[in-house]
Amino acid sequence: MTALAVAVLVLAALAVFALGAALGHGAARRQREYAADGDAVRAAFHVLHTASLAAAPLRSGLAPDTARKAARRLRPLLGTPALALAVPSGGVLVWDGTAEHHRDQLAAHLTGAPTARTRAVPLPCDEDGCPVRWALLVPLTTGATTAATLAVLTAAEATTTLARAAEEAARRLAVELDLADLDRARAGEHEAEVRALRAQISPHFIYNSLASIASFVRTDPERARELLQEFADFTRYSFRRDGDFTTLAEELRSIEQYLELARARFGPRLRVTLRVAPEVLPVTLPFLCLQPLVENALKHGLEETVERSTVTIAAEDEGTEARVVVEDNGVGMEPERLRAILRGTAGPATGIGLSNVDRRLRQVYGDAYGLVIETGVGAGTKITVRVPKFRPGVQAPPP
Amino acid sequence: MNQTYGIAGVTAVVLATVLVGALGLRVSRTTSDFYVASRTVAPRLNACAVSGEYLSAASFLGVAGLVLAHGVDMLWFPIGYTAGFLVLLAFVAAPLRRSGAYTLPDFAEARLESRAVRGIAGVLVVGIGWLYLLPQLRGAGLTLRLLTGAPGWLGGLIVAVVVTGAVAAGGMRSITFVQAFQYWLKLTALLVPAAFLLLAWRADHTPAAVWDDRPLFQRATEVRLDAPLTLTVREPVRVTVSGTLDGRPLHGSSLRLAEGRHRAGPDTTLRFPAGARVPLSDRTTSSSWAEPLSAGHDRHGLYATYGLILATFLGTMGLPHVVVRFYTNPDGRAARRTTVIVLALLGAFYLLVPLYGVLGRLYAPDLLLTGDTDAAVLMLPQRLVGGVGGDLLGALVAGGACAAFLSTASGLTMSVAGVLAQDVLPTLGIRHVRHFRLATLPAIAVPTAAGTVAGDLPVADAVGLAFAVSASSFCPLLVLGIWWRGLTPPGAIAGLLLGGGSALTAVTVTIAGGARSGWPHTLLAWPAVWSVPVGFAAMVLVSLSTRHRLPPNTATTMARLHLPEPRTP
Numbered sequence: 001m002t003a004l005a006v007a008v009l010v011l012a013a014l015a016v017f018a019l020g021a022a023l024g025h026g027a028a029r030r031q032r033e034y035a036a037d038g039d040a041v042r043a044a045f046h047v048l049h050t051a052s053l054a055a056a057p058l059r060s061g062l063a064p065d066t067a068r069k070a071a072r073r074l075r076p077l078l079g080t081p082a083l084a085l086a087v088p089s090g091g092v093l094v095w096d097g098t099a100e101h102h103r104d105q106l107a108a109h110l111t112g113a114p115t116a117r118t119r120a121v122p123l124p125c126d127e128d129g130c131p132v133r134w135a136l137l138v139p140l141t142t143g144a145t146t147a148a149t150l151a152v153l154t155a156a157e158a159t160t161t162l163a164r165a166a167e168e169a170a171r172r173l174a175v176e177l178d179l180a181d182l183d184r185a186r187a188g189e190h191e192a193e194v195r196a197l198r199a200q201i202s203p204h205f206i207y208n209s210l211a212s213i214a215s216f217v218r219t220d221p222e223r224a225r226e227l228l229q230e231f232a233d234f235t236r237y238s239f240r241r242d243g244d245f246t247t248l249a250e251e252l253r254s255i256e257q258y259l260e261l262a263r264a265r266f267g268p269r270l271r272v273t274l275r276v277a278p279e280v281l282p283v284t285l286p287f288l289c290l291q292p293l294v295e296n297a298l299k300h301g302l303e304e305t306v307e308r309s310t311v312t313i314a315a316e317d318e319g320t321e322a323r324v325v326v327e328d329n330g331v332g333m334e335p336e337r338l339r340a341i342l343r344g345t346a347g348p349a350t351g352i353g354l355s356n357v358d359r360r361l362r363q364v365y366g367d368a369y370g371l372v373i374e375t376g377v378g379a380g381t382k383i384t385v386r387v388p389k390f391r392p393g394v395q396a397p398p399p
Numbered sequence: 400m401n402q403t404y405g406i407a408g409v410t411a412v413v414l415a416t417v418l419v420g421a422l423g424l425r426v427s428r429t430t431s432d433f434y435v436a437s438r439t440v441a442p443r444l445n446a447c448a449v450s451g452e453y454l455s456a457a458s459f460l461g462v463a464g465l466v467l468a469h470g471v472d473m474l475w476f477p478i479g480y481t482a483g484f485l486v487l488l489a490f491v492a493a494p495l496r497r498s499g500a501y502t503l504p505d506f507a508e509a510r511l512e513s514r515a516v517r518g519i520a521g522v523l524v525v526g527i528g529w530l531y532l533l534p535q536l537r538g539a540g541l542t543l544r545l546l547t548g549a550p551g552w553l554g555g556l557i558v559a560v561v562v563t564g565a566v567a568a569g570g571m572r573s574i575t576f577v578q579a580f581q582y583w584l585k586l587t588a589l590l591v592p593a594a595f596l597l598l599a600w601r602a603d604h605t606p607a608a609v610w611d612d613r614p615l616f617q618r619a620t621e622v623r624l625d626a627p628l629t630l631t632v633r634e635p636v637r638v639t640v641s642g643t644l645d646g647r648p649l650h651g652s653s654l655r656l657a658e659g660r661h662r663a664g665p666d667t668t669l670r671f672p673a674g675a676r677v678p679l680s681d682r683t684t685s686s687s688w689a690e691p692l693s694a695g696h697d698r699h700g701l702y703a704t705y706g707l708i709l710a711t712f713l714g715t716m717g718l719p720h721v722v723v724r725f726y727t728n729p730d731g732r733a734a735r736r737t738t739v740i741v742l743a744l745l746g747a748f749y750l751l752v753p754l755y756g757v758l759g760r761l762y763a764p765d766l767l768l769t770g771d772t773d774a775a776v777l778m779l780p781q782r783l784v785g786g787v788g789g790d791l792l793g794a795l796v797a798g799g800a801c802a803a804f805l806s807t808a809s810g811l812t813m814s815v816a817g818v819l820a821q822d823v824l825p826t827l828g829i830r831h832v833r834h835f836r837l838a839t840l841p842a843i844a845v846p847t848a849a850g851t852v853a854g855d856l857p858v859a860d861a862v863g864l865a866f867a868v869s870a871s872s873f874c875p876l877l878v879l880g881i882w883w884r885g886l887t888p889p890g891a892i893a894g895l896l897l898g899g900g901s902a903l904t905a906v907t908v909t910i911a912g913g914a915r916s917g918w919p920h921t922l923l924a925w926p927a928v929w930s931v932p933v934g935f936a937a938m939v940l941v942s943l944s945t946r947h948r949l950p951p952n953t954a955t956t957m958a959r960l961h962l963p964e965p966r967t968p
Binding site for chain 1: 438439440499500501502505508509512573574575726727728729813816817820821836959
C-alpha cells in the first residue's frame with residue numbers, strides 16, 4: 001500500500017470521527033437542556049406535540065388511512081384501551097386498540113341522526129376481562145354539521161375530565177377537517193375560474209367569427225369551409241373538460257386558429273408574426289394561459305384604432321425555462337389602470353382574462369412567475385410569461 | 400501544420416455556427432408559416448442534434464490517439480460510447496420522456512417526490528458536467544497549440560470565453576439546428592480527409608502497420624521535445640540532434656544512438672531516418688499492440704477493460720447534456736425513435752475513428768515520443784497528403800475538432816448552469832441568481848481553473864472518468880426508478896452518495912495524480928467495476944429497509960412512466 005493510500009484512509013477516518021463527535025455533542029447538549037426544563041414544560045410540550053401530530057393527517061380530509069393515523073396518535077394521549085372514528089352514515093372508519101368485537105355494537109349506536117352533543121352509551125359484553133364496557137361518543141362538528149364521531153372506549157363510564165379531554169381533542173380534529181373543506185372549496189373556485197374563462201370566450205367572439213365566415217359563404221365558399229373547420233377545432237379545444245394543463249404546442253395551435261378567424265374579420269389590417277423555437281413546444285403550462293393574452297393584444301391593437309396592427313408572438317428556450325412574449329403596437333394603457341385590472345378591481349367591462357392568467361400562473365409556479373407587462377399610453381403592450389420546463393405535479397393530459 | 404489554413408478552418412466553423420444559429424431563427428420567422436405548433440422537432444433532426452452534442456473532443460481526437468498508443472483494447476471506447484445509447488434505448492428513453500423531466504434532478508423529484516434527492520442529484524450533475532468539461536477544454540488547448548504554438552491553457556480559456564459569450568448573449572437560440580449542423584460537420588471533417596488519406600496510403604504502396612513491435616518511422620521524421628524525456632533504444636540508429644542529449648549540448652550534429660537509455664533535455668529536436676524503429680519513451684509503455692488485453696494501457700488489462708465497458712455502457716444515460724435533449728421530443732415514442740437514429744449516426748462516425756488511429760500508428764509514431772497522441776487526427780493530413788491539399792484537409796479536421804469541443808462544451812455548460820441556478824446555488828444561500836445565464840460563469844470557470852492544475856490525463860481517459868461517476872450514480876437511480884416500485888427516497892440518497900460519491904472520490908484522486916501504479920491506481924482509475932454494484936446495492940438494500948418511506952404517488956407515477964401515449968390522429 002502506498003503512502004498516499006494510507007493518507008487517504010487516515011483522512012477518511014478523521015472525517016468519520018469528526019462527524020460522529022459533532023453528532024454526539026449535539027445530542028448530549030439536547031439531553032442536558034431537556035433535563036434542565038421543568039416537568040410542566042415537558043408535559044405541555046408532549047401533549048401539544050402529540051395533539052398536533054394526531055390532527056395533522058386529517059388536513060387532507062377524512063379517509064380510512066388518515067383516520068387510522070389520527071386515531072393511532074390520539075389514543076395514547078387519552079390513555080384508553082380503544083378509540084374509534086365513525087362517519088355519520090354509520091360506518092366505523094377505524095378502530096384503534098383492543099376489543100374490536102364491539103365494532104358492530106358501536107356502529108348500531110351511531111345509526112340515525114347524529115347528535116351535536118357528547119353522550120355515553122354502554123356496550124354490554126359477555127367476555128371476561130374485556131376492557132371495553134362503555135363508549136363516549138363525541139361529535140366532530142364542522143360548521144353546522146357533524147362530520148364524524150370520535151368514540152372513546154372505556155372500561156367504566158367516562159369521568160367528566162376524560163369527557164372534556166375527548167371534547168378538546170375532537171375540536172382539534174374538527175379544525176383540520178374545516179381546513180380540508182376550505183382546500184376543497186378553493187380548488188372548486190379555481191375550477192370555476194377556468195370554466196368562467198372558457199365561457200367568457202364565447203359570445204362576442206363566436207358572434208364576430210360567424211359573421212365574418214358568413215361574408216365568405218357566397219364569394220369564397222372554400223375559404224368559408226376552412227374557417228368553419230378552424231372554428232370547430234378552436235371551440236373544441238377551448239371547451240374541453242379534462243385537465244388543468246396543456247402543452248405549449250396545443251395552446252399555440254389553438255391561438256393560430258383564433259388568429260386565422262380574426263384575420264378573416266380584420267383582413268390586411270392585422271399582421272401577425274409568430275417566432276417559435278421548436279425546442280419549447282413540449283413544455284407543459286396551465287390550460288388557456290396564453291389565449292387571453294393574444295385576445296388582449298388584438299383588442300388593444302385593432303378594436304380601439306383603425307390603423308394596421310402588428311401582433312408578435314415569440315416563444316424562446318431559456319435553459320430550464322421557456323419564455324413566451326406577446327407584443328402589440330396598439331394604444332397601450334395607463335400603468336394605474338393595468339394595476340387595477342391585475343387586482344381585479346377595474347370593473348366588469350375589462351373581463352377576467354389578464355388577472356385570471358396572472359393568478360393561475362402564480363398559484364401553479366409561485367410568485368416569481370407572474371405576468372410581466374410593459375406598457376404605456378400609445379406605446380403598445382408587451383406581456384412576458386415565463387414557464388419552468390418542469391414542476392412536480394404539472395402534467396399535461398395525453399393529447 | 401500551416402497556421403493560416405488551420406486558423407481559417409476554425410474561424411469558418413465558429414462563423415458557420417453563429418450563422419446557422421441566426422438562420423434557424425429566421426426560418427421560423429415568416430408570418431404565413433401557420434401550424435408552427437405541429438412542427439415539433441422531428442426524431443431525425445433531434446437525433447442529429449443529440450449526436451452533435453455527444454461527439455466531443457474525446458471522440459474526435461482522443462479515441463484515435465488511444466488506439467495509436469495502446470492498440471485494439473481501446474476500441475472498447477467507441478463501442479461503449481455507442482452501446483450506451485442501446486442501454487438508454489432499452490431501459491430509459493421513453494419512460495424518462497414520459498416523466499416530463501427536463502433535467503436529472505427533475506426526474507429524481509418527479510419519481511421520488513423528495514427535495515433532498517433532488518438536491519443530491521443536482522450536485523452530482525454539476526460534478527459530472529465539470530469532469531466532462533475538463534477534457535473538452537484540454538482538447539481545445541491541444542488544438543490551438545498545434546495550430547499556433549500558443550500555450551495549452553490559452554485554448555481552453557478561449558473556448559470558455561466563446562461559450563460564455565454565446566450563452567450569455569442568447570446566441571444559442573436555435574440550438575437544435577446548430578447541434579445537428581455540428582454533427583454533419585464533424586462527420587464530414589473525418590470522412591473527407593479519410594478518403595484522401597486512404598488514397599495517399601495506397602499511393603504509398605499500402606505499408607502495413609507493425610502490429611506486435613514498436614512501430615517504424617515510415618519517413619524521415621523530426622521530433623520536437625518540449626519537455627525532458629528518457630528514450631530506450633533497442634536498435635542502434637543514426638539521428639540528427641539539436642539541443643541536449645545525454646547532457647551534451649548539440650547543434651544539428653549527426654550521431655549514432657547506441658542501444659540503451661538516453662536522456663534528451665528540454666527543447667531538443669531529434670531527426671530520425673526513414674525505417675528506423677521508434678524508441679520507447681517513459682511516457683508510453685505499450686509493447687504488443689494488436690493483441691487484446693496485452694496489458695498495454697494498464698497492468699491489469701482485463702479488469703480495466705471491464706471497468707471501461709461498465710462505465711461507458713451504463714454512464715451515457717446519466718450525462719446531463721444528453722438527457723436534456725430528450726425533452727425536445729414530443730413523446731416517449733419519438734424519444735425511442737430518436738435513440739435508434741442516434742445509434743446509427745454514432746455508429747457511422749465511430750467507424751472512421753479507429754482508421755485514424757491505425758494510420759497514425761503508421762505515419763505519426765513520433766507522437767508516442769512526445770506523448771501528444773491526441774494530436775494524431777490533426778497531424779495526419781499534413782503528414783500523408785502534404786502541400787496545399789494537406790493544408791486544406793488539415794484545416795477541415797481542425798474545424799471539426801473545434802466543432803467537437805464547442806458543441807459539447809456549450810451543451811454541457813448550459814445544462815450545468817441550469818442545475819446550478821435552480822438547485823445548487825439556492826441551497827448555498829445564493830438565492831437571487833435572477834437568470835441562469837449568470838450561472839454560466841461558475842459553470843465553466845471551475846473546470847477551466849481545474850484544467851490548469853490537473854495532471855496531463857489523455858482526453859478520452861478523462862471522459863471515461865465522467866462516465867464512471869454517471870454510471871455509478873444516475874444509472875441505478877434511472878434504472879431502479881423506472882423499473883422498480885420499491886425505490887424509496889432514503890434508498891436513492893444512499894445509492895447516489897455511496898455509488899456516485901465513491902466514484903467521484905476515486906476519480907478526483909486519479910486526476911490529482913494520487914496513486915500512480917499497481918492495484919490502487921487501477922482500482923481508482925477504473926472505478927465502475929466496484930462503484931456501480933455499490934450504487935445498486937445501496938439503493939436496493941436501503942430501500943428494502945425503509946419500505947414505509949415509499950413515495951405516496953408511486954403507483955400513479957409508474958403508470959405515467961410506462962403507459963404509452965395514445966397515438967395522435
